[in-house]
Amino acid sequence: MVSCCIDESSSTSESFSTTTATAAKFSAPPPPPLRLYRMGSGGSSVVLDSENGVETESRKLPSSKYKGVVPQPNGRWGAQIYEKHQRVWLGTFNEEEEAARSYDIAARKFRGRDAVINFKKSLSEDDNGELAFLETHSKAEIVDMLRKHTFADELEQNNKRRFLSNGKRPLQNDTVSRNREVLFEKAVTPSDVGKLNRLVIPKQHAEKHFPLPSPLGPLPLVTKGVLINFEDVNGKVWRFRYSYWNSSQSYVLTKGWSRFVKEKNLRAGDVVTFERSTGPDRQLYIDWKIRSGSSNNPVQVVVRLFGVDIFNVTNAKTNDVVAACGGKRSRDVDMFALRCSKKQAIINVL
DNA sequence: AATTGTGTTGAG
């Protein structure tokens, strides 16, 4: 039995990434700004120098009126929440309100239903199952959903499942053994798990199972691709951008793929399986398995690592854990924890 | 090259 990764829904270790103050770094003192008046709105603003009225560029960003929302240089909005002197990044969003809403969700997860949030919720809204949903997921999972913009989807699916099961909570086995058909499998190549951050979908499979709007038609749309959701064995939803690359004449999964590679610790030769529910929902699934004949047993490695680190996790600061992880930076700590939880899946597979 | 989100600071 491997009691490796705590689902820290309880409270202790944080498996999502938190910002950690570390290496002292000498930064130049901020230049004393003259009085500048903002003009217009949106991202990088043009300001008027009060002295001579000359237009100058300024990177002064517009503040948000929402709690936990910070401006991004490109006009988008970031969401963040603090806990234990550390910032937890909740992702970036196009709309200020979307960021604010994400903050709200995180706040209620981190601080309870009475947390101060941006948008008050009516009691009826609350019973959308959001609170219950928050309770059944760890902080790390919630943060992950917020960052990937999948929270609404997952909440909806959660509710749908409940509804369909007529009040009875379906056992995990039920969901796992749901009827599915295997679409295709692919042994990932080195470049699929490398720095290219993309998975090439073999043309035959791509065109058969994931037809793009118009294969070689209006480029603007096609090049942008589409977003596709896949559910993994843990019920986690992965959203990938799927598009066609003219340069290499290939179909690829891009945005989101690198996260999957990281979290599953995919290596070249490992096999990724794509499945689809035979039911009416046509839900897509993604699964993976380690290349057979893989030399080291990753389960033991991880278990051993965790056994060492768990002491640090509970008693030390993030960086100590990072060090124990082998010098990985704090932003990777979440992976570390997530990886652990996923190894349980490996155990099931092996 | 563009964007993210981390490092860091100082105010509350």
Add this chain to the structure above:
DNA sequence: TCAACACAATTG
């Protein structure tokens, strides 16, 4: 705890 700001790391 919090947001502002700068900019290195990451992503496309």
